[in-house]
Amino acid sequence: DAGVIQSPRHEVTEMGQEVTLRCKPISGHNSLFWYRQTMMRGLELLIYFNNNVPIDDSGMPEDRFSAKMPNASFSTLKIQPSEPRDSAVYFCASSFVLGYEQYFGPGTRLTVT
Amino acid sequence: DQQVKQNSPSLSVQEGRISILNCDYTNSMFDYFLWYKKYPAEGPTFLISISSIKDKNEDGRFTVFLNKSAKHLSLHIVPSQPGDSAVYFCAASAIKGNKLVFGAGTILRVKS
Numbered sequence: 001d002a003g004v005i006q007s008p009r010h011e012v013t014e015m016g017q018e019v020t021l022r023c024k025p026i027s028g029h030n031s032l033f034w035y036r037q038t039m040m041r042g043l044e045l046l047i048y049f050n051n052n053v054p055i056d057d058s059g060m061p062e063d064r065f066s067a068k069m070p071n072a073s074f075s076t077l078k079i080q081p082s083e084p085r086d087s088a089v090y091f092c093a094s095s096f097v098l099g100y101e102q103y104f105g106p107g108t109r110l111t112v113t
Numbered sequence: 114d115q116q117v118k119q120n121s122p123s124l125s126v127q128e129g130r131i132s133i134l135n136c137d138y139t140n141s142m143f144d145y146f147l148w149y150k151k152y153p154a155e156g157p158t159f160l161i162s163i164s165s166i167k168d169k170n171e172d173g174r175f176t177v178f179l180n181k182s183a184k185h186l187s188l189h190i191v192p193s194q195p196g197d198s199a200v201y202f203c204a205a206s207a208i209k210g211n212k213l214v215f216g217a218g219t220i221l222r223v224k225s
Contacts, residue, residue, distance in 0.1 A: 004156070033212070042215070042217045042218060043157070043202065043215045043218070045212060045213075045214075045215075048212055055212075056212065091156050091157070093156070093157075098211065098212070099145060099206040099207070099208045099211050099212070099213070100145065100162075100206075100208075101147055101159045101162055102159070102213060103159060104149075104156030104157045104158070105156050106154075106155055106156050107154075107155070107156050
């Protein structure tokens with residue numbers, strides 16, 4: 001079984017550019033989560049969806065961040081414009097039932113110069 | 114407002130001995146608890162969980178203990194192996210369709 005798939009694995013971009021991170025959850029999972037991990041703040045939940053509907057986006061740091069889930073098998077996290085402080089590892093995770101174990105993707109390491 | 118706390122940033126244990134990782138929580142609504150393991154350059158991997166109706170759950174070398182009155186849980190790894198060296202995250206949720214809240218993580222180093 002394929003796990004959670006994220007692309008790209010690494011992204012280097014210049015400040016001001018738009019960045020789009022992609023995620024394919026495990027088939028059959030109804031909930032999808034976007035996290036950011038940094039040394040300073042650890043693992044932060046940015047936003048999560050249940051049945052493709054955004055439930056809680058209170059962790060999204062600024063209006064520069066947006067996330068969509070157009071269907072059950074695909075989600076994007078977009079940063080526009082990107083800033084150096086957005087540099088982090090971004091994880092996508094999915095779960096079969098909200099509140100139970102989540103399965104994480106390998107992450108996207110974003111570097112904004 | 115840290116609802117899930119892992120107060121030990123790191124732990125070093127000799128191979129073959131027991132590793133004990135601790136986690137405290139403040140939200141009395143939490144009733145489902147999980148441990149995740151994370152290797153560098155990989156996503157966190159689900160390890161073991163426990164519901165609040167239990168006080169112990171065991172899976173091979175891994176056992177999680179829950180003390181609801183103290184709002185404390187621990188993960189025991191026996192015997193510890195070098196491959197267990199990783200960052201361990203504690204997480205909790207209030208079931209009824211709620212999100213997981215993660216602790217800051219504890220780095221475990223198992224020395225051979």
